[in-house]
Every structure is written in structure tokens, then in C-alpha cells.
Amino acid sequence: MAPPSQHCFDTVNGATNNGVVPVVMVDTPQQKLPCPTLLGADEFRRQGHQVIDFIADYYGRMGDYPVHPSVTPGFLRNQLPGAAPSRPEPDAFGSALRDVRDLILPGITHWQSPRHFAHFPASSSTVGALGEALTAGINVIPFTWTASPAATELEMVVIDWLGKALHLPDSLLFAGGGGGALLGTSCEAILCALVAARDRKLAEIGGKRIVDLVVYCSDQTHFAFRKAARIAGIQRDQCREIRTCHANMFALSPTELRDAMQADVDAGLVPLFLCATVGTTQTTAVDPIGELCAVAAPHGVWVHVDAAYAGSALVCPEFRDVIDGVESVDSFSMNAHKWLLANNDCCAMWVKKPCALIAALGTEQEYILRDSEASDVVDYKDWTMTLTRRFRALKLWLVLRCYGVDGLRHHVRSHVRMAEAFENMVKADGRFEVVTDRRFALVCFRLRPREEFGGEKTANELNRGLLAEVNAVSSGPYMSSANVGGMYVLRCAVGSTLTEERHVEDAWTVVRDRASAILQRMEIIYSVVSRSVRNLG
Amino acid sequence: MAPPSQHCFDTVNGATNNGVVPVVMVDTPQQKLPCPTLLGADEFRRQGHQVIDFIADYYGRMGDYPVHPSVTPGFLRNQLPGAAPSRPEPDAFGSALRDVRDLILPGITHWQSPRHFAHFPASSSTVGALGEALTAGINVIPFTWTASPAATELEMVVIDWLGKALHLPDSLLFAGGGGGALLGTSCEAILCALVAARDRKLAEIGGKRIVDLVVYCSDQTHFAFRKAARIAGIQRDQCREIRTCHANMFALSPTELRDAMQADVDAGLVPLFLCATVGTTQTTAVDPIGELCAVAAPHGVWVHVDAAYAGSALVCPEFRDVIDGVESVDSFSMNAHKWLLANNDCCAMWVKKPCALIAALGTEQEYILRDSEASDVVDYKDWTMTLTRRFRALKLWLVLRCYGVDGLRHHVRSHVRMAEAFENMVKADGRFEVVTDRRFALVCFRLRPREEFGGEKTANELNRGLLAEVNAVSSGPYMSSANVGGMYVLRCAVGSTLTEERHVEDAWTVVRDRASAILQRMEIIYSVVSRSVRNLG
Structure with a gap:
């Protein structure tokens, strides 16, 4: 039987001097060497129950913490010793x-x-967190099927389960001749797709022409894509960031893309890759997948969809239209750790032609690119950038199984509803404006420019000040910002698992009150300044 | 208080039909939606204690499992439903x-x-596994300092702690103007270093000359390096794999490297990068770092040391000589998840000039390459390939703190001693030979070629058969193989945390007995064949 568990937060007596416990290093020669059982069942049980209670207590008290700490660089480094202890303390x-x-x-x-x-949420659940714990406990390295058969097979199963739950086309699933893998992040997924596309293209036109390749995205595409392009050796000035505009809700314009591609072809360059986004980081803009694919197709351009955040929303059929045309894409990725309860990290990637991935990343040099169906055995080392990998499938399988697709829909919809409520509160206050149409659970808003305060010229500073004041309220919400079309806007991304309606209402109250205070100060300044200007006149 | 914990292995009553529990999907409309508390403290506590007992029971019964399952492709996929459940079962x-x-x-x-x-061990410990659990529970995404200050600072602290514990030079530590990061795998570390080196070189010679760059390794270097080179856009035929030989214990020869680099320079190409290995995957060969750096220096070649496995051994001062000359390298990486109790994944990377990394991977495009000291605040998103990242530092800090450097030495030395014991048993049996000098805890051995059985011509088949028979003993050891200098050899890598002397002795008994059985069969065949040949004569 397990020993009685300890509630770390409650029962541990530490000398809490302003919340700081001095770190004591014990290194006496007479002390016996520690850890007779580095992986003993009893020791694991004892420490494990401590950790579980520690985390549970943390969740229980989550609301008490200021979201963002007020600390300065070096605060922790300066409190810790410069070297690891030789021997552990008792x-x-x-x-x-x-x-x-x-x-x-x-x-x-x-x-x-x-x-x-x-930012975007880092969606946690008890099952997601415990799935990680279980994975770490079992600790296998499924780089090939043989290296841990069940781990590879479970990954293939959950890739299809998730793809179906997200309403992806069969052609991206193992069941339809495609397939996918679980990675750490979207950066990796995009890089894998890009390298597969690059090598496929270079096989046609010759390896030396790597310097002629051009990739495309919008000015809203996540930096992860430019980073991936740099890593893959694409010339920095051959990454075309198509300008988006407010009128078009910051979506990538197929016409602009067509023109850009044609100009590159005319200049003797070779269009290679388009990274389209469903749910951009700044405003959750949605690029029109189908139309973009139609533009890309004549040039043989690989189209990847980065749905890092909004991919989770696809569990709800009412969002299916945001990926209209997805049947034509070559690859697709989303982060289940963002909004689908799967805890960091868990990026899912699907490709239509796994053979292109394997040709670029496979370890068998003699591998020949072929357009066949995926074979029965997958060696995931050949699908991704890394050889060592984690058994992420276990966590995702547990999440899908324990919450069910309906449970995930419920989770997503509850956040969408709360975001809608926040949006309505913003809209009901004439001092504010919602800057971009809300599609998922992110509201982008700002204080309207006021002519007497300088209009657009000072609007950004005004809103920057508002965000700073909102985030300075230690019991208040923590929000971030975006910069779109020259506008500084506040971002309220609803998505934390623990968020309830009251938190959203409280958040709005803080925003409204801070805005009132700022505007009042502005009005005082304005009246003083205008009076003195009048006096001077 | 926590509810009484359940021992899943013991108390759960599942209908075990040949070990297979049918997966029941319940999807009745009247069932209430599940998971009222997706991140509730009580639910987490209840499920968490279950998981801890589950893992503890697994550790307790680890010895009962055959190491490698006898399953065929599809065994699991065929038992699971084709889609996730809509609603979870009770x-x-x-x-x-x-x-x-x-x-x-x-x-x-x-x-x-x-x-x-x-393979190599995937070294687990209770603290490493629970560090992962704690990380997953806290679930922060420290992509910038601000995004979770303590997470970034702890990473900087443990990078220096680990670097000092491994006897790395100050120039690679934050304390000495260098610095490092924790990543998932060595593949990522090598790729980051390579991209930094590539962009530094291209800044000198012009971006279009990417097609002229050449990288170097030995024929023993892990495939991760060739994969990284491919990803980074290095021409496939410009990755020079210097041939190694048995006489030189499969270490990379500085003379051969010098000749290869000179030939490339003479051909108008540009030497870029050398990946040297300390502890190769096949035989734990050690490339002579100092001498290789001396060859690389005149060409301005970036030298990276991949010590994925053997890096852990550097906690023991008696192994320090294997990295003699490391002061001259540009970057260094090792996997703490391999042999240092840190559970998968945990790769540590150090670089001498972080600014080169940041110039290549940083998100601020205007960043200017400068040779200054690392600034006070690190934004790790600019140091690595990915933006989203895990709080791996917590786990590694817990491991270093709870086991201490002495504890880690004890751990490594115990495996080295057991490997030595295995080596001595092999050497004492005249039918076998140890193929390469054992340096760490890997023994590479084989049945000696026997003239009457065809000598070297059949030696590989003989040993392949031996490994297959050894691994087929379900209560026996599980080993892997290498192929070096044309020889098929068996690899016995001691490093599992739970391995004790008796397991090594039992492993040898299985190898010896299987060898006896094979040799006996061979002798019968030989005598029958030679008799019939004589009769024919």
C-alpha cells in the first residue's frame, strides 16, 4: 500500500522568509551515498504521491496567484548556488x-x-498532465516500430482519430493513403514539410538551384515559418511576405499571391512552398485555403496549412468551413497542446504523401521516392527531424478517450461563448472598438482613437498604456498585444481550462476601470493643456 | 486528504481475455457530458494517485516482462476502434x-x-519521471524570459550546473561568456549548431555559395548529423564521411580529415562544419577532439562535439581525457536522457558564441551579429529551432539536486563496472572475442570466425543467428548489433537503471548457452558434411 500522501503546500514546514527558502547544500564526507533505489517502486510511490498532491494543491490555488510575476532578471539565478551539490541534502x-x-x-x-x-492558451487537463506522467514513467523511445511497437501503432491510431475528429479529409489520414506524426511544435511540422517539398522540387530541377527557391506566406504568418525557411537554407530575401490589410481581415489574398508567384517565375526563380494559416497568431485571421491552393497548383507549389491554434476548433462542425478546400493541401499541422487539453507538447502533422517526407528525412539513403500507399510498418525516425522521440501518442489517446470528441467540443465551445461574451461587453462600451471579427476565442480590441487626444497619432500609446495598467493589477487578467495594420491592439484569448464566465467578466471590469482611469487622466491633461493654450492665445 | 489510492495492476478487475480487454464505446444520448472538472484539484488527485501506483507497480514488475514483445505489425491497430469515442465510457x-x-x-x-x-540506455529515475510529471502539471511555455521568468532562469542555472559537473570549459558556460539550452534531442542540437555555422560562413562568402559548403564527419557518426546537414540544405554529396578503421578503433583520423579538407579547398569548395563524436553509437569510439580542432581551425570550420551517450560519463573525472582539447570546440551536446537519469527527453547543448545561434535563429531580423557576452536576459526562442518549448530545466534541476554529482558518478561507475564484468566473461571464453576496446559501458563482441565453418565468410551470419537466438529467449537479455569494418557484432550496453550484476551474469549465461547450442549444431552439420564429402572422395 502507498504511504499516506503529503500535501506539500499544507504540511511542509519550510523557513519561508518572504517566500524564500535558503537553499542548503550538504556535503559532509560521512554522509552515505544517496539513492539506493533510483527507480524503486516504493520510492517512486512515496515521491510520486507527494508530487501529485503538490500539483493538485497548485491547481486548487491557481486563482490566488498573480498571473504574471513581478520579478526582475536574475531574481532566481542570484538565489541559487553556482554549481550542483556533490551530495544531496537530507x-x-x-x-x-x-x-x-x-x-x-x-x-x-x-x-x-x-x-x-x-498569447494563446496552453491548454491543460488532468488527463493530459497525467498522460505525460505515464509517458515519462514508461519512458520508451519509439524511433522505429521495433523499438516499441505499441507506441508506434498507437501514434498511427491517434493520428487518424484526431484527423477524423477535426474533419480532415481521408487523403491526409493513414486510412486514406496519407498519414501523420506527433511532434513537439508547429515549427518542426512546418520544417519537415518544407524540407520534403524542397527535396522533391530539387529532384526535378537540380540541387544547385536551391538558391532559386522562393517561399510564400503573409505578413501575419507566424515567425516559425520564416525560421523554418532559414533553417532549410532558403535565401532570406526569397521569403515573400504578402501584405495583408484590415479591409480583408488580414487574410492572405490569392490575387496578391498570384502576382507574387508570377513575378518570381518571370525573374527566373522557382516558387516552392506556401504556408497558409488558419487562425493567425495576431488576430486569428483565416487564409482562404481553397483559393490559395488554386493559385499554387499550376506552379507545383507545396501548400502547408498551419492551424496551430484554430485547428482545435475543428472538432466543432460549425468551424469546418474555415478549412474549405483543404482536400488540395499537401500537409496540415495543429497544436493539440494549445487548445485541446493535451498539455505541452503535442503538435500533430498530417501529410498527403508520406513518401516525400521519408525521401527527405529517411535514414535509408537508397530510399526511392515513390507514390505508393504508406506501408504497414512506420518507422517514425524517417518521418521527422529527430531520431529520439517521445511517446506522445499515449497522452493524446488518453485525452481523446477520456473526454471524447463531444467533451472536446464542449470545451472549445465554452471558450468561444465566453469570448463572445467578452466581445459583447467591449462592443457595448462606446469608448472601445473590436478591431477584427472574432472567429474563435480571441478578441482583439482597443480604445478608439479620440480626436482631442491626437487621434490615431496617439492611439497606440494610449492602448499600450492600457495594457500595461491592466497587467499591473496583480489580481487581474493577463493579456497580450498585437500590432496589425499599424494598430496596437489588446488581445484577450480565452482558453485556459480553468477560466469561467466570472473570470471573463472580472477581466472586462479591470479593463473598463483602467480605461476610465486613463481617460480621466487624459481629460485632465487635455483640459489643462487646452486652457493654457487658450490663455496663451 | 487524498482518497485511498488504487493499485491498478492489483485491484482493477478487467475482463482479461488472453490479456485483451475489449474496448467498449458508449455513446448514448441520455448520458451526461463528462468531465465537469477538466483541471480540478480533486479529480487530479484521484486520477494522479492511480497513475503513480500504476507506474510504481510497473517498475516493481519490470523484471517479469519479456524485454521485447513478440507481436506483429498491426497487432494494436487491429484491436482499437477506427475513431475516437464521441462520449467517454463510464x-x-x-x-x-x-x-x-x-x-x-x-x-x-x-x-x-x-x-x-x-541501443543505448534511456536512463530513468524516480526523480526524472516525476520531474516530467511536475513539468506537465505546471505546464508553462517559456519561449521568452517574460513568458515564464523562473523557467528561463532555471534553465540557465542548470546548463551551467551540468556543464561544470561534466568538466566542460568555462568558455561554454554562461559564467564564461558562452551558454546553452535544453532541447529534445541531439538531432536538434546539431542542427542548431550547423545552421549557426552556415549563416556565419555565408555572411562572409555570400549566401549564394550555400551550394559550395562541405561538412565532415566519420563513417561512424550518427545519422542525425547527415539528417541535420540535409535539412540545412547542404548538398548531399558534400557531406564527407571519413572512413575509419579497426586498427584505429574507428576513431576519426586527423590526417584523413586534413586531406579531405584540402581536397575540397583545392576544388573551390568551402569547408564549413565538423561533427566529432565522443562515444559513437556503434562502438563508443572517441574522436580525438584536440587534434581535429587543430586541423579544422585554419579553415574556419565550426567544430561540434556530439557526446550524446558518453557525455554523461564526463561526470567522472577519470573520463575527462576523452574530451581533451574541448576548449577549442564551438559547440557541444549530450543527452542527459541517455545515461544521466533525466528521462526522455533532455538534450543539453552548449555554444561558445551564443550570438551566432541568435543571428541564425533569432526572431529579431535586425539582430546584428556581435561577439559580446550573453546579455542578462535570454529569450530561448532565439536559441533553438522551436518557439514553443518545454520547461525541461525543472526535471534536470531536480535530478542534479536530488542525486548530486556524486550520486550520478556512482550511477555511471556502477554500469561501467558491470560492463567490465561482462567484458571479462566474454574474454574468458575463447570462442568469443571483444571486437573494440571497451571505454564506457558498452561491450562489442562476437563469436570468433572458425576456419572449419568458413572463417570470416560466415562469421556475420553466425553472429546474426546468435543475436536472434539470444533475443528470442523471453526471459533473457535484449541486445542489439553493430556493423563495423565489415563485421557484424553484438552490442551489450549496460545502462538501465534497474540493471544489477546478476542481470549481467544472467545475460552472459544466455549468450554462452545460445552460442554453445549454435556451435554444436554447426559441428554436427560440419561433421555430416565433411563425412559425406570424404565418402564421395
């Missing part, structure tokens, strides 16, 4: 957990806080 | 854990088995 594990509580947790940004509305 | 989590026990565990290769001697 009860090193308990002592380390106390330090996590007293030194580390106060210095992290609490992405799981119900008041975390910044 | 007690979905308990039911899923039963399926992990009954469907998945029997189909994985048990890397944590004390009888796993294949």
Missing part, C-alpha cells in the same frame, strides 16, 4: 519541492491561471 | 489504464527493463 526531494513552491512558482507566469488571456 | 480513465496494462504494455519494448542492453 530529504532532498522534499526540500526541492519546497523550493519549487517558494522560489520557482512565484517566478513563473501561470499559464494555467483562469486569468491568463495572453 | 470510468474512462480507469478503463484506459486497464487497456494500457493489457493492450499497450505487452506491446512495448521495455526500455527500463534490467535486461535491456540494446
Whole structure:
């Protein structure tokens, strides 16, 4: 039987001097060497129950933390010794957990806080977190089928399960001759697709022409794509960032893309790759997949869809139209760790022709590019950038199985509803404007420019000040910003698993009150300045 | 208080029909939607204690499993439904854990088995596994300092802690103007270094000359390097694999390297990068770092050391000589998840000039390459390939703190001692030979060629047969093979945390007995054949 578990937050007595426990290094020669059982069942059970209670307590108290810590660079480094201990102190594990509580947790940004509305969510669930724990406990390295058959097969199964749940076309699934893999991040997925596309193209036109290849995206595409292009050796000035505009809700224009590609062809260059986005990072803009594919096709351009954030929303049929035309794409990726309860990291990638991936990334040099169906056995080392990999399928399988597709829909819809509620509160306040149409669970808004305060000339500073003040309220929401079409806007991304309606309402109250305070100050300044100007006149 | 924990292996009653539990999909409309608390403290505590007991039981019974499952492709896929459930079945989590026990565990290769001697170890510890659990529970995404200050700072601290523990030079540490990061795998580390080197070189010679760049390694270098070179856009035929030989213990020869570089320069090409290895995958060969750096320096070649496996051994001062000359390298990487108790994944990378990394991978396009010290704040998104990343530092910090450097030395030395014992048993049996000098905890050995059986002509088949028979013993060891200098050899890599002397002795007994059986069969065949040949004569 397990020993009675300890509630670390409650029962551990640490000398909490302003929340800081001094780190004591014990290194006496007479001390016996530690850890007789580095992987003993009993020791694991004892420490494991401590960790579970520690995390549970953390979740239970999540609401009490300011979302973002007020610390300065060096705050933690300066409190820790310069070198690892030679020998552990007595009860090193308990002592380390106390330090996590007293030194580390106060210095992290609490992405799981119900008041975390910044960036995109890092969606957690008990099953997602415990799936990671189970994966780490089993600790296999499924780089080939043989290296851990069930791990590879489960990955193939969940790739199809997830693809179906997201309403992806069969041609991207193993069941339809395509297939996919679980990776860490979208950066990796995009890079894998890009390298596959590059090598396929170079096989046609000759390897030396790598310097002629051109890739395409919009000015809203995530930096991950430009990074991937750089890594893959695409010339920096041959990454075309098509300009988007507010009138078009910052979506990539097929006409502009056509013109850009034609200009490159006319200049003797070779269009290679288009990274389209469904749900851009700044405003969740949706590029028109079908029309873009039609533009790309005559040039033999590989089209990848980066749906890192919004891919999760595809579990809801009402969002299916955002990927209209997806049947024509070559590859697709989304981060289940963003909004689908799968805890970081879990990026799913699908490709229509796995053979192109394997030709570029496979370890068998004699591998011949062929357009056949995926074979029965997948060696995932040949599908991705890395050889060592984690058994991520276990976590995703547990999430899909324990919450069900309906449960995931419920999760996504509840956030969409809350975002809609926030949007309505913004719209109801005439001082504000919603800057871009809300499609998922992100609201982009700002204080309207006021002519008497300088109009657009000062609007950005005004809103920058608003965000700073909102985020400075330690019990308040934590939001981030975007910069689109020259406008600085606030981003309220609803998506934390613990967020409830009241958190969204409270967030709006803070935003509204801070805005009132700022505008009041502005009005005082304005009246003083205008009076003195009048006096001068 | 936590509810009484359940021992999944013991107390869960699943209908075990030949170890297979049918997966039941419940999807009745009247069923209420599941998961009212997706991240509730109580639910996490309840499920978490289940998972801890599940893993503890797994460790406790690890020795009972055959290391490698006897399953055929499709065995798991064929048992699982084709799509995720719409709604979870009742007690979905308990039911899923039963399926992990009954469907998945029997189909994985048990890397944590004390009888796993294949590949290299995937070294687990209770603290490493629980560090992953804690990381998943906290679930932050430290892509910038601001995005989770304590996570970034702890990473900087442990990079220096680990670097010092491994006796790396100050110039590679933050403390000495260098610095590092934690990544998933060596593939990523090598790719990051290569891209940094490539862009630095192209800044000198012009971007179009990417087609002239040449990279160097030995024929023993891990495929990860060739993969990285391909990804980075290096021409496939411009990756020079310098031939190694048995006489030189498969180490890369500085003379051969010098000749290869000179030939490339003479041909108008540009030497770019050398990937040297300390502890090659096949035989743990050690390339002579100092001498290789001396060859590379006049050409301005970036030297990276891949110490994926053997890097862990550097915690022991007696191994420091294997990196003699490391002061001259540009970058260095090792996998703490291989042999340093840090559970998959945890690759540590150090570079002498972080600015080169940032220039290649940074998100600020205006960033100017400069040879200054690392600034106070690190934004890790600019150091690596990915933007999203995991808080790996927590796990590694816990491991270093809870086991101490002495504890890690003890761990490494115990495996080295056991490997030495295995080596001595091989050497004491005249039918075998140890093929390469053992340096760390890997023994490469084979049955000696026997003239009457065809000598070298049949030696490989003989040893291939031996490995197959050894691995077919379900309670026996699981080993892998290498192919060096035309020889097929068996690899016995001691490194599983649970391995004790008795497992190594038992492993040898199986090898010896299987060899006796094979040789006996060969002798019978030989005598029959030679008798019939004599009769014919």
C-alpha cells in the first residue's frame, strides 16, 4: 500500500522568509551515498504521491496567484548556488519541492491561471498532465516500430482519430493513403514539410538551384515559418511576405499571391512552398485555403496549412468551413497542446504523401521516392527531424478517450461563448472598438482613437498604456498585444481550462476601470493643456 | 486528504481475455457530458494517485516482462476502434489504464527493463519521471524570459550546473561568456549548431555559395548529423564521411580529415562544419577532439562535439581525457536522457558564441551579429529551432539536486563496472572475442570466425543467428548489433537503471548457452558434411 500522501503546500514546514527558502547544500564526507533505489517502486510511490498532491494543491490555488510575476532578471539565478551539490541534502526531494513552491512558482507566469488571456492558451487537463506522467514513467523511445511497437501503432491510431475528429479529409489520414506524426511544435511540422517539398522540387530541377527557391506566406504568418525557411537554407530575401490589410481581415489574398508567384517565375526563380494559416497568431485571421491552393497548383507549389491554434476548433462542425478546400493541401499541422487539453507538447502533422517526407528525412539513403500507399510498418525516425522521440501518442489517446470528441467540443465551445461574451461587453462600451471579427476565442480590441487626444497619432500609446495598467493589477487578467495594420491592439484569448464566465467578466471590469482611469487622466491633461493654450492665445 | 489510492495492476478487475480487454464505446444520448472538472484539484488527485501506483507497480514488475514483445505489425491497430469515442465510457480513465496494462504494455519494448542492453540506455529515475510529471502539471511555455521568468532562469542555472559537473570549459558556460539550452534531442542540437555555422560562413562568402559548403564527419557518426546537414540544405554529396578503421578503433583520423579538407579547398569548395563524436553509437569510439580542432581551425570550420551517450560519463573525472582539447570546440551536446537519469527527453547543448545561434535563429531580423557576452536576459526562442518549448530545466534541476554529482558518478561507475564484468566473461571464453576496446559501458563482441565453418565468410551470419537466438529467449537479455569494418557484432550496453550484476551474469549465461547450442549444431552439420564429402572422395 502507498504511504499516506503529503500535501506539500499544507504540511511542509519550510523557513519561508518572504517566500524564500535558503537553499542548503550538504556535503559532509560521512554522509552515505544517496539513492539506493533510483527507480524503486516504493520510492517512486512515496515521491510520486507527494508530487501529485503538490500539483493538485497548485491547481486548487491557481486563482490566488498573480498571473504574471513581478520579478526582475536574475531574481532566481542570484538565489541559487553556482554549481550542483556533490551530495544531496537530507530529504532532498522534499526540500526541492519546497523550493519549487517558494522560489520557482512565484517566478513563473501561470499559464494555467483562469486569468491568463495572453498569447494563446496552453491548454491543460488532468488527463493530459497525467498522460505525460505515464509517458515519462514508461519512458520508451519509439524511433522505429521495433523499438516499441505499441507506441508506434498507437501514434498511427491517434493520428487518424484526431484527423477524423477535426474533419480532415481521408487523403491526409493513414486510412486514406496519407498519414501523420506527433511532434513537439508547429515549427518542426512546418520544417519537415518544407524540407520534403524542397527535396522533391530539387529532384526535378537540380540541387544547385536551391538558391532559386522562393517561399510564400503573409505578413501575419507566424515567425516559425520564416525560421523554418532559414533553417532549410532558403535565401532570406526569397521569403515573400504578402501584405495583408484590415479591409480583408488580414487574410492572405490569392490575387496578391498570384502576382507574387508570377513575378518570381518571370525573374527566373522557382516558387516552392506556401504556408497558409488558419487562425493567425495576431488576430486569428483565416487564409482562404481553397483559393490559395488554386493559385499554387499550376506552379507545383507545396501548400502547408498551419492551424496551430484554430485547428482545435475543428472538432466543432460549425468551424469546418474555415478549412474549405483543404482536400488540395499537401500537409496540415495543429497544436493539440494549445487548445485541446493535451498539455505541452503535442503538435500533430498530417501529410498527403508520406513518401516525400521519408525521401527527405529517411535514414535509408537508397530510399526511392515513390507514390505508393504508406506501408504497414512506420518507422517514425524517417518521418521527422529527430531520431529520439517521445511517446506522445499515449497522452493524446488518453485525452481523446477520456473526454471524447463531444467533451472536446464542449470545451472549445465554452471558450468561444465566453469570448463572445467578452466581445459583447467591449462592443457595448462606446469608448472601445473590436478591431477584427472574432472567429474563435480571441478578441482583439482597443480604445478608439479620440480626436482631442491626437487621434490615431496617439492611439497606440494610449492602448499600450492600457495594457500595461491592466497587467499591473496583480489580481487581474493577463493579456497580450498585437500590432496589425499599424494598430496596437489588446488581445484577450480565452482558453485556459480553468477560466469561467466570472473570470471573463472580472477581466472586462479591470479593463473598463483602467480605461476610465486613463481617460480621466487624459481629460485632465487635455483640459489643462487646452486652457493654457487658450490663455496663451 | 487524498482518497485511498488504487493499485491498478492489483485491484482493477478487467475482463482479461488472453490479456485483451475489449474496448467498449458508449455513446448514448441520455448520458451526461463528462468531465465537469477538466483541471480540478480533486479529480487530479484521484486520477494522479492511480497513475503513480500504476507506474510504481510497473517498475516493481519490470523484471517479469519479456524485454521485447513478440507481436506483429498491426497487432494494436487491429484491436482499437477506427475513431475516437464521441462520449467517454463510464470510468474512462480507469478503463484506459486497464487497456494500457493489457493492450499497450505487452506491446512495448521495455526500455527500463534490467535486461535491456540494446541501443543505448534511456536512463530513468524516480526523480526524472516525476520531474516530467511536475513539468506537465505546471505546464508553462517559456519561449521568452517574460513568458515564464523562473523557467528561463532555471534553465540557465542548470546548463551551467551540468556543464561544470561534466568538466566542460568555462568558455561554454554562461559564467564564461558562452551558454546553452535544453532541447529534445541531439538531432536538434546539431542542427542548431550547423545552421549557426552556415549563416556565419555565408555572411562572409555570400549566401549564394550555400551550394559550395562541405561538412565532415566519420563513417561512424550518427545519422542525425547527415539528417541535420540535409535539412540545412547542404548538398548531399558534400557531406564527407571519413572512413575509419579497426586498427584505429574507428576513431576519426586527423590526417584523413586534413586531406579531405584540402581536397575540397583545392576544388573551390568551402569547408564549413565538423561533427566529432565522443562515444559513437556503434562502438563508443572517441574522436580525438584536440587534434581535429587543430586541423579544422585554419579553415574556419565550426567544430561540434556530439557526446550524446558518453557525455554523461564526463561526470567522472577519470573520463575527462576523452574530451581533451574541448576548449577549442564551438559547440557541444549530450543527452542527459541517455545515461544521466533525466528521462526522455533532455538534450543539453552548449555554444561558445551564443550570438551566432541568435543571428541564425533569432526572431529579431535586425539582430546584428556581435561577439559580446550573453546579455542578462535570454529569450530561448532565439536559441533553438522551436518557439514553443518545454520547461525541461525543472526535471534536470531536480535530478542534479536530488542525486548530486556524486550520486550520478556512482550511477555511471556502477554500469561501467558491470560492463567490465561482462567484458571479462566474454574474454574468458575463447570462442568469443571483444571486437573494440571497451571505454564506457558498452561491450562489442562476437563469436570468433572458425576456419572449419568458413572463417570470416560466415562469421556475420553466425553472429546474426546468435543475436536472434539470444533475443528470442523471453526471459533473457535484449541486445542489439553493430556493423563495423565489415563485421557484424553484438552490442551489450549496460545502462538501465534497474540493471544489477546478476542481470549481467544472467545475460552472459544466455549468450554462452545460445552460442554453445549454435556451435554444436554447426559441428554436427560440419561433421555430416565433411563425412559425406570424404565418402564421395
